[in-house]
Amino acid sequence: MTSLNIQIVLDKSDRVGPGKIRLLELIAEKGSISEAARAMQMSYRRAWLLIDSINTMYGEPVINTRIGGYGRGGATLTDFGQSVIDDYRRFESECADLLASRHPLLAANGHRQKKS
């Protein structure tokens, strides 16, 4: 099944794509940065840096933490953080619809005889 991997490049070093979005979704689900990091097999530090980069990129925080700072005490998404996820998933699905409906050649429908 054809899928997309879309990275939004705001600037050379400011990018948001499937990895950061998945991390935010896992934080929402687990209520914890360290548990989300573990689920993605990354260090707490790396998860923290990714979140910090999204905050800086959009100039608005995507998560709330319970005990001052980005502690291990628990984390929830801000409304803005939830909007970033929702909007990204909607955008991804709209692009997938475009690909399927208008670009069958690119989506390889009708090709890949050897594999189908």
Added chain:
Amino acid sequence: MTSLNIQIVLDKSDRVGPGKIRLLELIAEKGSISEAARAMQMSYRRAWLLIDSINTMYGEPVINTRIGGYGRGGATLTDFGQSVIDDYRRFESECADLLASRHPLLAANGHRQKKS
């Protein structure tokens, strides 16, 4: 300026994105795999493997070579190869239009106060 980096994932290992598309464009422009590879600072072997992966993925060749096989004798795109490029660039531009018109939050218009 916000841009997109879109990878079409046909299968776990079958992907086409900006790198392979740029390589095909350079082959069309320079008429040579080795010159296209040099322009992208990759080895001839790596360029050859990337092209071969596109051929296999779509089950149809994207380039013609002059002297039997993928020699260094010169290469041009097949009509199919040109369609892959054109279609990818059209799709990319349609997705960029969608992002700008329907997802300003994601495109960070109005955010990034510190940087704009």
